[in-house]
Amino acid sequence: xxxQTATRLGLYAILELAREPDRTLSSAELAERFGxxxxxxxxxxxxxxxxxxxxxxxGAAGGYRxxxxxxxxxxxxxxxxxxxxxxxxxxxxxxQTDIGASLQKVLTEIDEIAEATLASITLETMLRSPPKVxxxxxxxx
Amino acid sequence: MxxxxxxxxxxxxxxxxxxxxxxxxxxxxxxxxxxxPDRHFLVAETEQGSLAGFIAGEIRxxxxxxxxxxxxxxxxxxxxxxxxxxGSALFDALVARFKAKGVTRVRTLVERKDHxxxxxxxxxxxxxxxxxxxxxxxx
Numbered sequence: 001x002x003x004q005t006a007t008r009l010g011l012y013a014i015l016e017l018a019r020e021p022d023r024t025l026s027s028a029e030l031a032e033r034f035g036x037x038x039x040x041x042x043x044x045x046x047x048x049x050x051x052x053x054x055x056x057x058x059g060a061a062g063g064y065r066x067x068x069x070x071x072x073x074x075x076x077x078x079x080x081x082x083x084x085x086x087x088x089x090x091x092x093x094x095x096q097t098d099i100g101a102s103l104q105k106v107l108t109e110i111d112e113i114a115e116a117t118l119a120s121i122t123l124e125t126m127l128r129s130p131p132k133v134x135x136x137x138x139x140x141x
Numbered sequence: 142m143x144x145x146x147x148x149x150x151x152x153x154x155x156x157x158x159x160x161x162x163x164x165x166x167x168x169x170x171x172x173x174x175x176x177x178p179d180r181h182f183l184v185a186e187t188e189q190g191s192l193a194g195f196i197a198g199e200i201r202x203x204x205x206x207x208x209x210x211x212x213x214x215x216x217x218x219x220x221x222x223x224x225x226x227x228g229s230a231l232f233d234a235l236v237a238r239f240k241a242k243g244v245t246r247v248r249t250l251v252e253r254k255d256h257x258x259x260x261x262x263x264x265x266x267x268x269x270x271x272x273x274x275x276x277x278x279x280x
Contacts, residue, residue, distance in 0.1 A: 061181070074256075074260070097258045113253060114254040116254065116256065116259060117269065119256045119259070119260075120256050120259030120262075121263050122260060122263075122264065123261070125262070125263050125264045128264075
């Protein structure tokens, strides 16, 4: 499964903030942590903020804090903010031919499995994973 | 506080009723068969002695070519008693019984659109297994 960069950054940021809900981090700090541009991350944080999952972030130095529910929020909730909904996808050329339709059935099957997986993993489940899966250490800047 | 103990014939009516309430289908014979000695059928009981939930499973070797694993066939918790970790306690108790029999893997099948139960098993630490389930419509 290929996620757009914004989706991946959204997941990184929400997990990083949800790990310690009392802590605030600016989009510049988050950007540095993940080695991406602050501009790109600021846009992502704006989307997470509009959805009500984080709060704060006035200017580059303003800190963001997690305001969602770790036990309720799933990876799919975050992915859905950045990726087009399956129903909103434009029809691809050739999709209405019999071959196109058979191929689409296979691709839909894959999407359904991916969606079920993402929708079944809450932030809480993700953050409680054993250390070998999710290390608490960050690469030094 | 709930107590976890092996299911008995006297629990069957409450088990079947809870399952029927949640799934809309009565299957009393299926639940009676779960009492077989080679099956692991556990109930969680409230302090008042009523049924809070149940879990059923079995150790099976070489199903679909795979070495012995503990299978979870069913789990059901009274909706009014959810979010009290009764499901986790039942799961842990079943896993402990599997482990005591020398099994090192636990397995289940979940409807992929049932995100609630998928999330439950994920929260217990379960991940996608080595098999893909395939179906064909014969009608």
